[in-house]
Amino acid sequence: MLLNANWSYPTAIRFGAGRIAELPDACRAAGILRPLLVTDKGLAGLPVTAHALDMLEAGGLGRAVFSQVDPNPNEINLAAGLKAFRAGGHDGVVAFGGGSALDLGKIVAFMAGQTRQVWDFEDIGDWWIRADSRAIAPVVAVPTTAGTGSEVGRAGVLTNSQTARKKIIFHPGMLAATVIADPELTVGMPRAITAGTGMDAFAHCLEAYCSPHFHPMSQGIALEGLRLVKDYLPRAHADGADIEARGQMLAAASMGAVAFQKGLGAIHALSHPIGAVHHTHHGTTNAVVMPAVLRFNRPAIEDRIARAAAYLGLAPGFDAFLDLVIDLNARLGIPASLTALGVTDPDIDALTRAALDDPSCGGNPRELTPDAVRALFEETL
Numbered sequence: 001m002l003l004n005a006n007w008s009y010p011t012a013i014r015f016g017a018g019r020i021a022e023l024p025d026a027c028r029a030a031g032i033l034r035p036l037l038v039t040d041k042g043l044a045g046l047p048v049t050a051h052a053l054d055m056l057e058a059g060g061l062g063r064a065v066f067s068q069v070d071p072n073p074n075e076i077n078l079a080a081g082l083k084a085f086r087a088g089g090h091d092g093v094v095a096f097g098g099g100s101a102l103d104l105g106k107i108v109a110f111m112a113g114q115t116r117q118v119w120d121f122e123d124i125g126d127w128w129i130r131a132d133s134r135a136i137a138p139v140v141a142v143p144t145t146a147g148t149g150s151e152v153g154r155a156g157v158l159t160n161s162q163t164a165r166k167k168i169i170f171h172p173g174m175l176a177a178t179v180i181a182d183p184e185l186t187v188g189m190p191r192a193i194t195a196g197t198g199m200d201a202f203a204h205c206l207e208a209y210c211s212p213h214f215h216p217m218s219q220g221i222a223l224e225g226l227r228l229v230k231d232y233l234p235r236a237h238a239d240g241a242d243i244e245a246r247g248q249m250l251a252a253a254s255m256g257a258v259a260f261q262k263g264l265g266a267i268h269a270l271s272h273p274i275g276a277v278h279h280t281h282h283g284t285t286n287a288v289v290m291p292a293v294l295r296f297n298r299p300a301i302e303d304r305i306a307r308a309a310a311y312l313g314l315a316p317g318f319d320a321f322l323d324l325v326i327d328l329n330a331r332l333g334i335p336a337s338l339t340a341l342g343v344t345d346p347d348i349d350a351l352t353r354a355a356l357d358d359p360s361c362g363g364n365p366r367e368l369t370p371d372a373v374r375a376l377f378e379e380t381l
Helices: 019-029 047-058 075-087 099-111 191-210 216-238 243-262 266-278 282-311 318-331 348-357 359-363 370-380
Strands: 004-007 012-016 035-038 092-097 139-143 155-160 165-170 178-181
Touching: 012 019, 012 243, 019 047, 019 092, 019 139, 019 178, 035 047, 035 075, 035 099, 047 092, 075 099, 075 155, 092 099, 099 139, 099 155, 165 266, 178 243, 191 216, 191 243, 191 266, 191 282, 191 318, 191 359, 216 243, 216 282, 216 318, 266 282, 266 348, 266 359, 266 370, 282 318, 282 370, 348 370
Parallel strands: 012 178, 035 092, 092 139, 139 178
Antiparallel strands: 004 012, 155 165
C-alpha cells in the first residue's frame, strides 16, 4: 500500500515518505520566511535535524535552531525560546521532534506576540480569548515520533517549574498551518521510545473512546486508531525500518490527538503529575498505569470495551481487551510498575492532589475520588 496523501483534517497534512523535502515550500505557504526550528536537545545534533536545516538554508529561509527543550518543557525553556525567536527576528516556527519539541515550538509561536504571562492561557473555560489572535506566529509541525499527535493539536503542555504541575496551554490559533508527516524521520527512534510513544497514541485513543462525552466523530477515529496501534506498533518496534508500520503509527498518533477532543481520563490524570515530579517518559507512564485504570473503569465501560474488542478481532469481552494491553506492554518491554519505571519515594498524597486537579479527570467514565486515585497510585506502584 502506498502511504502518501494530502489531508486537510484538522489542518493541512503532507503525509508520506520523503516529504520532508517539502519543508521550505510548506514554510512559504504558511507565510514563514525566517523560521526558527525548535527541537529538543537530543535531536539537535543528529543528521535528521541537520538535513532539515540544510533544506531551509538552501531554500533561502536561513538556518536558525533552538534546542533548549527539556523532556517535560517548562516556562524556563519557553523564556529562552522566546528570547531566541525575538532576537533572530523570526516570523514563524518549525516545530521539529517529539511531543516536547512540538509543544514548546507551538507555545513559542503563540506567546511571541502576547503581553500576558503564559499561565493566563491555561485551558480553563474561555481563558484563551484573553490572547491577541493576530499576534500568533504560524507553525509548520514536523513530528519525528509517533505518539503525542501534538502536530495536529491546538494546545501544548507546559510544566510549571515552581509547582511541578503540568498545565495545558490552549488556543485555536496554536494549530499548525501545515504538518509534514514523514515516516522516514521516525526510523531512527530507539525501541524504547517507539514503545512509549506508541502506547501514548494508544492511551489517547482508548481514553477518548471511553470518555462519556458526546462526540461521535472522535469516537470513530479513536476506535480505528486503536486498531492501527494494535496491528502496527509491534511491527515498528520489531523492525524500526518498516516504513509501512512507521507510517501507520504516525497516522495513529495524529488520530489519537484528534480523538481526545472528546476527553481524556484517569490514565493521563495519573501520568501528568508523575511525569512532572519524577521526570518519567509520558507515554511509557501512560502504558504502566493503563491496566489498573482499565480495571477501575470496568463497571462503566465493559460493554463499550467489548465492542472495541470485537472490532479489533479479539475474543469476545472486556478481558480480551485487557489482556491485549497487558500483552502489548510485555512485548514492548514496558516496566510492570511505576517503581520499575524509576519512581522512588513518591509523595502519594501530593500526587493524588495533583491528579485530582488535572483537567483530564473530567473525561474519566467513573468519578475520581481522592480514595480512588490514591488506590490507583498504590496499585501501580
